[in-house]
Amino acid sequence: MKRRILTPIVATAALVLTACSGSADGSSVEAEPVNDQVTTLSHPTIDGLEISFEQQPESLVMDCYAYSSLYEYGLEPDALFGYDCENPWVMGDADISGIEKIGQDGEINMEKLAELRPDAIIGQGDEDGWAWFDEDVNAQLMQVANFIPLPSGESVDENIDDTREVANFLGADTESAEIAQSDADYETAKQEFAEAAEGKDLSFMFASPTKEMLYTAVGFNQANLLEELGVTIVGPSAPESGSSWGSVAWEEASTYPADVILAESYDSENGFTTELWDNLPAIEAGQISGWSSKGAMTSRAYADWLSELAGQVESYDKVV
Incomplete structure (x- = not known):
């Protein structure tokens, strides 16, 4: 089974530095305890993909496909990007007028994304990143925050259930x-x-x-x-x-x-x-x-x- 565990890059680097540090006289210093608030999403449709966060993700950036699917659960992003943001067949009655746009179609302003420092980025794609970015852009994106791909199951009902599982992980009330x-x-x-x-x-x-x-x-x-x-x-x-x-x-x-x-x-x-x-x-x-x-x-x-x-x-x- 393919297994890939994603953790925030900055946090991982900090942990490595702490574990390897020493005192002034050369003696080793014990690493700080691991954050017991780490939370992990086992992706519902990508076998073996586990996405870990230092704490419950709160600040979110989404493509418009993700927002259209998570809007019903009361989740709102700090910024949007991607395709079909003005398409009523995609967006339904989701109001995006007050949400910052940091990209359109296949482009994104990476500097603005980095300034926002989101906890997670959500959209169409897979474990390697957003579906319409090339490898280099996705590498930059995933240095900013972990990417959560929208579920892509084998039926409408399965996708509804799996999307709800992602919404629940993000703290939404899915039983209202x-x-x-x-x-x-x-x-x-x-x-x-x-x-x-x-x-x-x-x-x-x-x-x-x-x-x-x-x-x-x-x-x-x-x-x-x-x-x-x-x-x-x-x-x-x-x-x-x-x-x-x-x-x-x-x-x-x-x-x-x-x-x-x-x-x-x-x-x-x-x-x-x-x-x-x-x-x-x-x-x-x-x-x-x-x-x-x-x-x-x-x-x-x-x-x-x-x-x-x-x-x-x-x-x-x-x-x-």
Whole structure:
């Protein structure tokens, strides 16, 4: 089993210096006792990754994906960075207007990050750091503070539970009445969607269209969730290595007929358009809605999404 223990670099160095120090006459001096407030997060989805802190992390910096998932638990960062900070499909009703931005998209102001001296940095990524930074930038980032990757499990439900585990580690109240209500609403929304789809034999495509190519999300957790609730998922599968997205040239997009298309970050007022997209049966029938591949991993977010989608599915028909 791969095992990696991360501890704050400054604290580790200080401990080494203390352990090796001696008195003026050359005699050794016993090291100071180890801090008994050390707390460790055993990462819920990265096997063997344990992230240790000298004390309970309080000062946090997050990417916007992390904040969207931790906002419901009352956790607020001292600063934000990353992608999709203005995307309502990601951020929901999280208000970021009063939070300092120290980076945008794939860039970060490392000097500002160092000045903030956060206890932890949280975002999309893995044990090596943030997903969109190269090795050198991640090395600098992890000299400032330990990086906590957002959980990346094998189902929506697993990711909700694992994200809640991270929130609990960070001191959030994960057993509040509001959270319990969100869980209940999520289960109700699952049932609503299943009932709306029952007997309709609808096929869904999870899509992210671009001018060059149509990308699809067969096998994504969101697609698997709807499949479990009774619909068929269509689209090209992802390649064996590399991208997790499937892709198809526009000239061949019609070979994956779908009754309903869910477009990533769909905006009905400024939607994607191109002739071959507009000619797809689901688009012609107006049977299009939205989804987010990186939206908040919370019961509330998925309850709201499924409930709205269930209402739309009630009016959708078989068109292919």
